Amino acid sequence: xxxxxxTTVQDGTGDAAAPRGELPDAQAVADSSRPELGSxxxxxxxxxxxxxxxxxxxxxxxxxxxxxxRGEFVSLVGRSGCGKTTLLRxxxxxxxxSSGSVTANGQSIWRGASRNDEALKQVGLVFQEANLFxxxxxxxxxxxxxxxxxxxxxxxxxxAEELCDLVGLRGFEGAYPRELSGGMRQRAAIxxxxxxxxxxxxxxxxxxxxxALTRDKMNLELQSIHAATGATVVFVTHSISEAxxxxxxxxxxxxxxxxxxxxxxxxxxxxxSADTEASAEFQQIVRGLRVELDEES
Amino acid sequence: xxxxxxxxxxxxxxxxxxxxxxFLGVWQFAVSVVGVSEFILPAPVKVGESLVGMLDxxxxxxxxxxxxxxxxxxxxxxxxxxxxxxxxxxxxVWLERAVQPAMVAFQVVPKVALxxxxxxxxxxxxxxxxxxxxxxxxxxxxxxxxxxxRSVDRGHRDVMRGLGASRWATFRDLELPSTLxxxxxxxxxxxxxxxxxxxxxxxxxxxxxxxxxxVSSLNSLDAPTLFAVIVILAxxxxxxxxxxxxxxxxxxxxxxxxxxx
Ligand SMILES: Nc1ncnc2c1ncn2[C@@H]1O[C@H](COP(=O)(O)OP(=O)(O)O)[C@@H](O)[C@H]1O
Ligand SMILES: [Mg+2]
Numbered sequence: 356x357x358x359x360x361x362t363t364v365q366d367g368t369g370d371a372a373a374p375r376g377e378l379p380d381a382q383a384v385a386d387s388s389r390p391e392l393g394s395x396x397x398x399x400x401x402x403x404x405x406x407x408x409x410x411x412x413x414x415x416x417x418x419x420x421x422x423x424x425r426g427e428f429v430s431l432v433g434r435s436g437c438g439k440t441t442l443l444r445x446x447x448x449x450x451x452x453s454s455g456s457v458t459a460n461g462q463s464i465w466r467g468a469s470r471n472d473e474a475l476k477q478v479g480l481v482f483q484e485a486n487l488f489x490x491x492x493x494x495x496x497x498x499x500x501x502x503x504x505x506x507x508x509x510x511x512x513x514x515a516e517e518l519c520d521l522v523g524l525r526g527f528e529g530a531y532p533r534e535l536s537g538g539m540r541q542r543a544a545i546x547x548x549x550x551x552x553x554x555x556x557x558x559x560x561x562x563x564x565x566x567a568l569t570r571d572k573m574n575l576e577l578q579s580i581h582a583a584t585g586a587t588v589v590f591v592t593h594s595i596s597e598a599x600x601x602x603x604x605x606x607x608x609x610x611x612x613x614x615x616x617x618x619x620x621x622x623x624x625x626x627x628s629a630d631t632e633a634s635a636e637f638q639q640i641v642r643g644l645r646v647e648l649d650e651e652s
Numbered sequence: 653x654x655x656x657x658x659x660x661x662x663x664x665x666x667x668x669x670x671x672x673x674x675f676l677g678v679w680q681f682a683v684s685v686v687g688v689s690e691f692i693l694p695a696p697v698k699v700g701e702s703l704v705g706m707l708d709x710x711x712x713x714x715x716x717x718x719x720x721x722x723x724x725x726x727x728x729x730x731x732x733x734x735x736x737x738x739x740x741x742x743x744x745v746w747l748e749r750a751v752q753p754a755m756v757a758f759q760v761v762p763k764v765a766l767x768x769x770x771x772x773x774x775x776x777x778x779x780x781x782x783x784x785x786x787x788x789x790x791x792x793x794x795x796x797x798x799x800x801x802r803s804v805d806r807g808h809r810d811v812m813r814g815l816g817a818s819r820w821a822t823f824r825d826l827e828l829p830s831t832l833x834x835x836x837x838x839x840x841x842x843x844x845x846x847x848x849x850x851x852x853x854x855x856x857x858x859x860x861x862x863x864x865x866x867v868s869s870l871n872s873l874d875a876p877t878l879f880a881v882i883v884i885l886a887x888x889x890x891x892x893x894x895x896x897x898x899x900x901x902x903x904x905x906x907x908x909x910x911x912x913x
Contacts, residue, residue: 447814472816480814486807490829490906499825503817531906 393425396587397446397555402455404441404613414612415441419455421606421615425554428581428588430598430605432644438613439591443559446589448475459555479548479586481558485540487532493519493543494528500551511550518546521580538569545577549584556586560593571629574600578626595644599637600627607644609651617647694876702876703883712865716884719850719861722778723892726785727839727846734790734842735835738797748798763787764852771857781853781861788849793838800834801827833907836900843896847889862888 404416415438423429431439444450445457451468458464462474479500487496495502497518498511506514512528519525522542532540541561548556561577562570574597581588581601592598598605602621609616621640623631631637676696682688683695690698706712741748767784774780804827812822854863862885869877901910 448816449810449813470816475814475816478814480811482807482810484807486805486811488808488811488826488829490904499811500815502825503815503821531911533906533908533911
């Protein structure tokens with residue numbers, strides 16, 4: 356049975372970008388609960404990043420090539436320090452790449468070192484910390500992206516209510532962030548990222564600070580949010596099982612310099628559940644990735 | 653748990669009157685039983701009588717108004733200038749570095765010693781007292797704001813940058829609200845210092861204000877009046893401080909320093 360397709364990238368010259376023909380299209384169509392994968396939405400080509408640190412140059416990313424299709428869920432995994440955050444910050448307009456091109460639906464995110472705000476309007480961001488503003492209520496936090504776009508107060512409140520429903524925060528619209536648990540704050544952060552209806556959701560270890568039980572629950576919910584919104588998701592984690600559980604494709608990064616080592620397609624049926632994790636296929640994929648990760652060191 | 657919280661909230665309202673009564677009791681005891689001289693420590697009752705007499709006298713209220721005016725104006729100027737300078741220095745690290753030695757030098761100078769100079773420059777009227785209040789209140793406010801501007805959370809900044817927020821929106825929704833708690837922390841110290849500045853100014857020169865009343869009752873060896881003025885000063889200072897903390901509660905109800913109480 357062919358359930359994983361793997362593209363191993365050699366020496367940065369191989370094209371890790373979109374093994375398009377290899378995507379499990381047939382299964383995607385067969386499974387009605389998952390959004391159909393569309394055209395290329397996010398594209399990284401020849402992306403390099405060098406930090407000029409006080410102690411010298413740090414080559415954080417070397418020749419990263421990747422294309423991600425609309426509605427696809429891509430997990431980025433790798434050891435700490437392999438450049439996951441760097442890659443996500445480049446995608447989210449927070450950090451300019453040293454070279455290479457990054458496009459969202461054909462629009463460049465970076466023009467040299469200056470960001471293209473227009474292209475970034477399609478992007479929503481979730482960090483490891485919820486980063487909610489303590490002076491805003493949950494609804495106000497969720498409505499912040501809309502406020503910055505000049506959407507009026509009433510429409511913001513309505514959207515916040517809608518999103519509170521989606522992420523399971525109904526009734527907490529008027530609460531302040533400090534009144535919420537860590538998991539609830541992270542839900543609010545996800546709702547905030549979704550409020551301006553971005554087509555791309557970038558998440559940097561969003562559940563990394565949560566306990567294991569809450570984390571499992573959040574993963575299930577993220578899966579249904581993904582299904583409900585049809586957003587393209589790039590999800591950074593250092594947990595291989597979390598990465599496999601959520602993703603259509605798992606991108607494995609290796610450190611010093613950070614580059615793509617392999618791209619693994621995961622065609623497990625959706626919606627996935629605790630049963631999925633118990634399945635032999637799931638465990639086989641996870642094991643394969645673990646071995647790969649161990650090999651590198 | 654709710655009950656315990658309720659008791660915690662009420663506790664100061666119960667304990668404070670008890671502490672006050674205890675204080676008055678010890679005071680009365682020292683006078684009538686231990687026999688401390690009336691010159692040194694007048695009986696609470698005498699002070700009370702003197703206080704009532706003073707409160708009936710419109711002249712006292714004129715003095716209160718003078719001191720209050722000096723304190724409030726001095727505090728307002730200190731708040732404005734301190735916030736503005738703190739914000740500028742907080743943003744420009746090089747400028748802060750350049751002026752830091754001068755600031756430290758100015759901070760170490762016992763500023764009370766400057767009062768005679770201010771009297772020479774600004775006369776015996778209210779101006780010299782206001783200047784003193786400004787100078788004392790200004791530093792804690794400026795230093796707090798400087799710290800506040802520097803401590804805007806990096807994660808919060810990333811959120812605003814990620815959303816492509818404009819300069820103005822970043823100020824309105826992030827920098828101002830995250831600096832407000834620091835402004836209030838400075839203001840709480842500043843209002844106390846402004847009172848000190850005005851009173852000390854009145855001690856050393858002039859003919860009006862509560863500080864002047866202290867000195868004049870001392871000169872006429874009128875201990876009950878002296879103590880009564882001190883009571884008025886204590887009440888005035890407390891009310892001003894209360895006004896600042898109340899403003900804080902209203903403006904930043906979300907902040908830990910407010911919410912945890
Ligand atoms: N601002 C920076 N200056 C210098 N080096 C950095 C900076 N940020 C990250 N690095 C380095 O770049 C590499 C990748 O970091 P990062 O992207 O944070 O990795 P990850 O998120 O996978 O843990 C690390 O070696 C890290 O030390
Ligand atoms: Mg990271």
